[in-house]
Amino acid sequence: MSDRASDFAPEQYRGFLILLARSAWDAALRDWGDPSDIVHQTLLEAHQKRDTFQGETAAEFAAWLRTILSNNLYDVGRAVHRAKRDVRRKQSLDAALAESSARLGCNLSLDDPSPSKLAATAEQLNRLADALERLPVDQREAITCHHLRGMSVEATAVQMNRTRPAVAGLLRRGLKQLGSLLGERSAR
Numbered sequence: 385m386s387d388r389a390s391d392f393a394p395e396q397y398r399g400f401l402i403l404l405a406r407s408a409w410d411a412a413l414r415d416w417g418d419p420s421d422i423v424h425q426t427l428l429e430a431h432q433k434r435d436t437f438q439g440e441t442a443a444e445f446a447a448w449l450r451t452i453l454s455n456n457l458y459d460v461g462r463a464v465h466r467a468k469r470d471v472r473r474k475q476s477l478d479a480a481l482a483e484s485s486a487r488l489g490c491n492l493s494l495d496d497p498s499p500s501k502l503a504a505t506a507e508q509l510n511r512l513a514d515a516l517e518r519l520p521v522d523q524r525e526a527i528t529c530h531h532l533r534g535m536s537v538e539a540t541a542v543q544m545n546r547t548r549p550a551v552a553g554l555l556r557r558g559l560k561q562l563g564s565l566l567g568e569r570s571a572r
Contacts, residue, residue, distance in 0.1 A: 392437075392445040394430040399510030400446065401426055401453055406516070407532035408457050416464050420517075426453045515565035523558030526551050
């Protein structure tokens with residue numbers, strides 16, 4: 385393990401991982417549990433496998449955690465679906481996590497962020513994940529589909545079996561409440 389690897393605490397990435405897990409969560413996985421369960425498992429594995437981390441930057445550490453999360457999501461999905469291994473599903477899951485990661489972790493992708501910048505980014509992602517959890521289920525799902533998965537409003541409406549105006553309303557109310565929750569937490 386590099387000297388730099390000891391600078392990274394997997395717990396700092398909890399919010400980032402929860403948001404990624406939520407972005408990949410589908411209807412079948414809801415029967416298994418909650419995204420926070422798979423993130424807990426991922427963080428536990430990261431601690432156990434810490435000495436296998438070969439990178440030296442925050443971006444490499446985030447990618448390493450994302451790989452562990454991807455493998456865990458694939459394993460749970462396979463167990464839920466009881467299907468034979470489908471390499472295309474694994475590649476699709478990896479691509480979806482990479483895209484969501486790019487949406488969320490722009491500050492994590494810096495080659496060598498300062499410890500204070502890394503801590504601030506981790507705190508922001510944790511606050512966002514916590515605030516997202518406090519939203520009503522429909523608003524959370526609309527925001528997850530549209531903003532984390534990058535789906536259009538139309539595709540989100542189809543996914544949620546709602547009309548486009550209904551989804552637009554959920555997004556508007558959800559973002560307003562999310563902003564209020566994040567503002568409330570920063571005022572404390």
